[in-house]
Structure formats: C-alpha cells, structure tokens
Amino acid sequence: MAKSPEEEHPKKALGWAARDSSGVLSPFKFSRRATGDKDVTFRVLYCGICHSDLHMIKNEWGSSTYPLVPGHEIVGVVTEVGSKVQNFKVGDKVGVGCMVGSCHSCDSCSNDLENQCSKMILTYGAKYHDGTTTYGGYSDLMVADEHFVVRIPENLPLDAGAPLLCAGITVYSPLRYYGLDKPGMQVGVVGLGGLGHVAVKFAKAMGVKVTVISTSPNKKKEALEHLGADSFLVSKEQDQMQAAQGTLDGIIDTVSANHPLLPLIGLLKTNGKLVMVGAPEKPLELPVFPLLMGRKMVGGSCIGGMKETQEMIDFAAKHNITADIEVIPMDYVNAAMERLVKVDVRYRFVIDIGNTLNSSN
Numbered sequence: 001m002a003k004s005p006e007e008e009h010p011k012k013a014l015g016w017a018a019r020d021s022s023g024v025l026s027p028f029k030f031s032r033r034a035t036g037d038k039d040v041t042f043r044v045l046y047c048g049i050c051h052s053d054l055h056m057i058k059n060e061w062g063s064s065t066y067p068l069v070p071g072h073e074i075v076g077v078v079t080e081v082g083s084k085v086q087n088f089k090v091g092d093k094v095g096v097g098c099m100v101g102s103c104h105s106c107d108s109c110s111n112d113l114e115n116q117c118s119k120m121i122l123t124y125g126a127k128y129h130d131g132t133t134t135y136g137g138y139s140d141l142m143v144a145d146e147h148f149v150v151r152i153p154e155n156l157p158l159d160a161g162a163p164l165l166c167a168g169i170t171v172y173s174p175l176r177y178y179g180l181d182k183p184g185m186q187v188g189v190v191g192l193g194g195l196g197h198v199a200v201k202f203a204k205a206m207g208v209k210v211t212v213i214s215t216s217p218n219k220k221k222e223a224l225e226h227l228g229a230d231s232f233l234v235s236k237e238q239d240q241m242q243a244a245q246g247t248l249d250g251i252i253d254t255v256s257a258n259h260p261l262l263p264l265i266g267l268l269k270t271n272g273k274l275v276m277v278g279a280p281e282k283p284l285e286l287p288v289f290p291l292l293m294g295r296k297m298v299g300g301s302c303i304g305g306m307k308e309t310q311e312m313i314d315f316a317a318k319h320n321i322t323a324d325i326e327v328i329p330m331d332y333v334n335a336a337m338e339r340l341v342k343v344d345v346r347y348r349f350v351i352d353i354g355n356t357l358n359s360s361n
C-alpha cells in the first residue's frame with residue numbers, strides 16, 4: 001500500500017492544503033525527501049499567491065488532485081545541500097518558481113526551455129520522478145534539484161522579490177521573445193493585477209512606452225504616477241479605445257477570465273502581436289478578419305526556462321524591480337483568496353511563511 005504523504009519521505013513538513021474543489025486551505029502534515037546529491041533544501045520564508053494557485057485549488061482547469069499544497073513563488077534560505085551541488089551553499093538566499101523537474105534531454109531542455117519540456121514537472125500537484133506528489137510553497141520546507149533553484153541577489157528583498165519567480169518571468173519572457181523589448185516601442189498591458197503590474201515595471205526598465213488597458217478607471221492614477229505607465233485606457237470607454245486604434249506594437253494580456261479580444265486586436269499596429277499569458281478556464285473567441293487585415297498575430301507564453309528566470313531575477317535586482325505586495329500571515333490565506341477573486345489586492349499577496357506558519361495553526 002502507498003505510504004501516506006506524512007510518511008513517504010524522511011523530512012517532516014507542514015503546509016496548508018486544499019482538500020477538495022471548495023478550495024478551502026487548512027494545515028496539512030506531509031514530508032519531503034532527504035536531500036539528494038543534487039538537491040538544495042531550504043527553509044521557506046515567503047511565498048507569493050499567484051492567481052494560478054486560485055485556479056488550481058478550485059480545480060478550474062480540471063487537472064487538480066487533492067490534497068493540494070499550492071505556491072510557486074517560493075523564497076527562503078538554504079539549510080542543506082547535496083554532495084554534488086555546485087552553485088549553492090548553506091545560508092544562500094534562493095527561490096523556486098513553477099517547475100521542479102524536466103527530462104534534460106529533449107530539444108526544449110537542450111535549448112534552456114525546460115518550461116516547454118513535455119515532461120516538465122510542476123512545483124505542486126504533479127508527480128515527481130520518484131512517483132511521489134509534488135507540494136508547493138505554502139509550506140515550511142522545500143527540497144529541489146539545484147537546476148530548478150534560482151539565486152536571489154543580495155539587494156532584492158525576499159518578500160517583494162518572491163512574486164518574480166512566477167509573475168516576473170511570465171511577463172519578462174514574452175517581452176523578450178516577441179521582441180517587445182526595444183526602447184521606444186509601444187506596448188500594452190491588459191489586466192493590472194499581479195502579472196500586469198510587474199509587466200509595466202519590466203517593460204519600462206527595457207525602455208518601452210507602456211499603455212495600461214484596464215476595466216477599472218480607479219487604477220489610472222496609480223498606474224501612471226506610481227507604476228510609471230505612459231498612458232491608460234479604460235477598456236469599456238469606446239471613445240478612448242477608438243482613439244488608440246492601431247497604436248501598439250504588442251500587448252501582454254494577463255487577464256484571468258473571459259474577455260473580448262476584438263478591441264485589443266484593434267489597438268495593434270500592422271504586424272502587431274497580442275501575447276496571451278492569462279489563463280482563463282474557458283476558450284476565448286478569436287475574430288479572424290482583423291488579424292488577416294493587419295497581418296497581426298496572437299501568441300502565448302508560459303513562464304520561462306531556468307536560464308532566463310535567473311536572467312530575469314538579475315535584471316530585476318539591477319533595475320530595482322520588485323512586486324507591490326501585501327504581506328499576510330498564513331492563517332489569512334483563505335480570506336486572501338476571497339479578496340483575490342474580487343481583485344482586492346494591490347497587487348500581490350505574499351505569505352510570511354517564516355514567521356507565521358507553525359504547528360499551532
């Protein structure tokens with residue numbers, strides 16, 4: 001008979017797990033594997049709450065298994081390293097993002113695109129090489145293959161840096177890959193949430209002119225004055241949207257729910273690119289004619305490879321890019337999830353795991 005999550009590995013761990021698609025999280029005792037030759041073990045200090053965690057605890061993508069410990073914006077301090085670990089030592093500040101394994105031999109892996117490997121192993125809710133379930137960062141301890149561990153630069157704060165492990169790379173990678181990183185270019189960011197607000201910061205640091213497109217007029221002042229966006233469009237205001245037709249080289253669409261693409265495609269210049277990174281649970285309607293007429297393109301992007309993730313973190317540290325966060329205690333996580341549904345956070349919740357996750361919860 002298979003061992004229980006609490007007994008299958010030698011290291012005792014405590015996390016918060018959802019038990020079913022109600023998505024309610026509660027304390028969960030499980031275990032982590034012993035530090036292998038190439039493993040880095042670290043004490044988790046902070047973990048961001050990504051909207052994907054919300055999709056997953058509620059099984060909105062239909063792939064969740066329970067108990068599910070979410071969390072893939074994980075940072076902490078190394079407590080132990082395996083004998084063959086080359087890049088990390090005890091005391092280092094490190095992070096783990098959305099994946100913890102891949103095949104290391106396919107074309108994608110050979111090209112530093114582990115995120116595109118068909119055998120990529122997600123940080124939680126997946127099966128690891130040894131057949132055991134992966135559990136995420138809403139927990140006190142992580143053990144991960146050093147290949148999937150990122151070094152956090154000294155000047156990057158751990159709490160506000162944590163969201164970069166998912167939100168950061170998810171927007172950095174398409175800006176680079178789709179060539180939307182050239183100074184002076186005009187790039188739109190749709191959905192000013194966790195991903196969207198760091199997209200504005202990365203694009204600005206690349207020298208791009210940024211237009212935020214949002215349903216909420218009340219985010220305008222902050223987008224322009226605080227995040228440094230160059231302009232702001234309220235997507236429901238026909239006049240504004242009409243006046244901005246054909247002005248953008250590209251758009252990063254971070255919206256988490258169903259929304260019309262036609263107005264966004266209209267904002268693109270000829271040859272413009274609409275890049276989807278948000279992951280709504282239902283398919284979106286794609287109007288084809290406006291694509292044909294302007295030779296426009298709709299693409300997608302999913303996190304980024306490990307090499308690029310380290311590059312993104314180093315770029316963020318150099319340009320002082322962090323997420324705007326609300327730090328919360330572990331036992332506030334269910335309330336935080338409810339607020340995330342209502343888009344009531346500016347702009348990312350980060351759980352203070354180090355100080356607030358303990359067995360008395």
Ligand SMILES: NC(=O)c1ccc[n+]([C@@H]2O[C@H](COP(=O)([O-])OP(=O)(O)OC[C@H]3O[C@@H](n4cnc5c(N)ncnc54)[C@H](O)[C@@H]3O)[C@@H](O)[C@H]2O)c1
Pocket residue numbers: 049050051052053055166167170190191192193194195196215254255256257258259276277278279280301302303340343347
């Ligand atoms: N592609 C990837 O690799 C990747 C990585 C991380 C997250 N995601 C996905 O990206 C999406 C955004 O994640 P997040 O953590 O930034 O979420 P978030 O909740 O912080 O932000 C989502 C934004 O979308 C806006 N929004 C929601 N519904 C909308 C609607 N109907 N019309 C217009 N705007 C709407 C909200 O106002 C909010 O600003 C999620 O679907 C998430 O699963 C994808």
Ligand SMILES: [Zn+2]
Pocket residue numbers: 050051052053072098166167
């Ligand atoms: Zn995420």
